[in-house]
Amino acid sequence: MTHSDQTRPLQSRASGPLTGKVRVPGDKSISHRALILGALAVGETRISGLLEGEDVLNTAKSMQALGARVERTGDFAWKVNGVGVAGFAPPKAPLDFGNSGTGCRLVMGAVAGCPISAVFDGDASLRSRPMRRILDPLEKMGAKVISGGEGGRLPLTLQGARDPLPIVYTTPVASAQIKSAVLLAGLAAPGTTTVIETEASRDHTELMLKHFGADISSAQEGTHGRRITLKGQPELHGATVVVPADPSSAAFPVVAALIVEGSDVVLSDVMTNPLRTGLFTTLREMGASIEESEARGDAGEPMARLRVRASKLRGVEVPPERAPSMIDEYLVLAVAASFAEGTTIMRGLHELRVKESDRLEATAAMLRVNGVKVEVSGDDLIVEGRGHVPGGGTVATHMDHRIAMSALVMGCASDQPVSVDDTAFIATSFPDFIPMMRSLGAEFS
Ligand SMILES: O=C(O)C1=C[C@@H](OP(=O)(O)O)[C@@H](O)[C@H](O)C1
Ligand SMILES: C=C(OP(=O)(O)O)C(=O)O
Numbered sequence: 001m002t003h004s005d006q007t008r009p010l011q012s013r014a015s016g017p018l019t020g021k022v023r024v025p026g027d028k029s030i031s032h033r034a035l036i037l038g039a040l041a042v043g044e045t046r047i048s049g050l051l052e053g054e055d056v057l058n059t060a061k062s063m064q065a066l067g068a069r070v071e072r073t074g075d076f077a078w079k080v081n082g083v084g085v086a087g088f089a090p091p092k093a094p095l096d097f098g099n100s101g102t103g104c105r106l107v108m109g110a111v112a113g114c115p116i117s118a119v120f121d122g123d124a125s126l127r128s129r130p131m132r133r134i135l136d137p138l139e140k141m142g143a144k145v146i147s148g149g150e151g152g153r154l155p156l157t158l159q160g161a162r163d164p165l166p167i168v169y170t171t172p173v174a175s176a177q178i179k180s181a182v183l184l185a186g187l188a189a190p191g192t193t194t195v196i197e198t199e200a201s202r203d204h205t206e207l208m209l210k211h212f213g214a215d216i217s218s219a220q221e222g223t224h225g226r227r228i229t230l231k232g233q234p235e236l237h238g239a240t241v242v243v244p245a246d247p248s249s250a251a252f253p254v255v256a257a258l259i260v261e262g263s264d265v266v267l268s269d270v271m272t273n274p275l276r277t278g279l280f281t282t283l284r285e286m287g288a289s290i291e292e293s294e295a296r297g298d299a300g301e302p303m304a305r306l307r308v309r310a311s312k313l314r315g316v317e318v319p320p321e322r323a324p325s326m327i328d329e330y331l332v333l334a335v336a337a338s339f340a341e342g343t344t345i346m347r348g349l350h351e352l353r354v355k356e357s358d359r360l361e362a363t364a365a366m367l368r369v370n371g372v373k374v375e376v377s378g379d380d381l382i383v384e385g386r387g388h389v390p391g392g393g394t395v396a397t398h399m400d401h402r403i404a405m406s407a408l409v410m411g412c413a414s415d416q417p418v419s420v421d422d423t424a425f426i427a428t429s430f431p432d433f434i435p436m437m438r439s440l441g442a443e444f445s
Helices: 028-040 054-065 101-112 132-140 176-186 204-211 247-259 278-285 320-326 330-339 350-354 359-368 401-411 424-428 433-440
Strands: 010-013 019-022 044-048 069-074 077-081 117-121 144-147 156-159 168-170 192-197 216-221 225-231 240-242 264-271 289-298 301-309 341-346 373-377 380-386 418-420
Touching: 010 401, 019 433, 028 044, 028 054, 028 069, 028 077, 028 101, 028 176, 028 204, 028 240, 054 069, 054 101, 054 424, 101 117, 101 132, 101 156, 101 176, 132 144, 132 156, 132 176, 176 192, 176 204, 176 225, 204 216, 247 264, 247 278, 247 301, 247 330, 247 401, 247 433, 278 289, 278 320, 278 330, 320 330, 330 341, 330 359, 330 380, 330 401, 350 359, 359 373, 359 380, 359 401, 401 418, 401 424, 401 433
Parallel strands: 019 264, 044 240, 168 192
Antiparallel strands: 010 418, 044 077, 069 077, 117 156, 144 156, 192 225, 216 225, 264 301, 289 301, 341 380, 373 380
16 A cells, blocks of 8 residues: 555644543554464464554555455454465565565565565655665575665565575564564475574564464573574464554553543553563553553463553653563653653663664654753663643654654643644554544544
């Protein structure tokens, strides 16, 4: 899906208490993986609660272009009939992943294990993001880059391996996308593919591979790392996947409820995989009232109901080893930190520089233009909280959904309204964000 070129500005102003019960959309990481594994399995996969955001819809289209049958059977309900491991057919046209790093990089891994070539492309944001980190291990496994931009940038043509080799690979940065690309290519290789990460990243690929019948195991490596071992050439069977609500999307109403006085908001079915909940841990350390109940799980992914009540927050120091478990949440944490009393120091954020935008600089700019004192020091972000935010600024979103949503959350409680230049990219991950926030009482106009 190509993104609409029309920009959609919006303003957010302080409202009365936010109240109500909502279910944010399905988890983006799990939605991509359900479609990809469904396409690599034999038989039928049924997915409920799929995120119908642009990023995931682009992955669905790419699976179809590679030969799987992908059908929408109802609201958030999808059916995939797969082609089997290494069974992708050559796509007739370039695969367009729009704004989505996850879709593009995971599908590169899956294509690398098939004897086909495919053109990978995306929007201006995705074209600027590094792909060498994916291509390096895939080339070791036998895939080849036929053509591509500088530093392996999109658009590029990848030729998959006829006889993929299993490898032992240590990821150079904590990245579930790198890990997943290697594991998906490793499905087609004979023998054992091993990925070692010195800091554990989200493990949805491992959990879902197991759910689809792969022989995969994971062991502790050092203090914070993991060693993942996958036996190649399994027969993956179609499965039923229930997608829990996305904690990275829940982050926005959670922070809004914390900073708007008198708020009391309930979020159902939020995924609570510990490799995704660093934001909730940090907010609790800051004094946030976030109560968890109705804990349950499906296919190894835990979920719970969260009740969030407005809270007085204080500044904290966030250690660098927590970064992988909240990598997409620092923008909205910086908003919470702006409303806290005292300094919040977030350490080890180098990976934020290579997301949909340079999120380290973009977050600092979002705060600065709204009167918050903030500093970027190397890879650290330092926010001086003063208990209130002046607001009054216009935030540049840089084709980045999470900047747009964070800025709108900031405006929910700032002294003056906060404007954003473009909300269009919110549709990549949280298409109902604006109406859902309004249903809780937010004033967006
Ligand atoms: O694997 C995934 O689903 C994701 C991994 C993370 O990226 P990295 O692997 O680049 O850290 C995260 O930022 C992204 O939103 C989703
Ligand atoms: C970084 C993100 O996604 P992706 O890498 O898939 O574009 C995100 O959703 O914040």
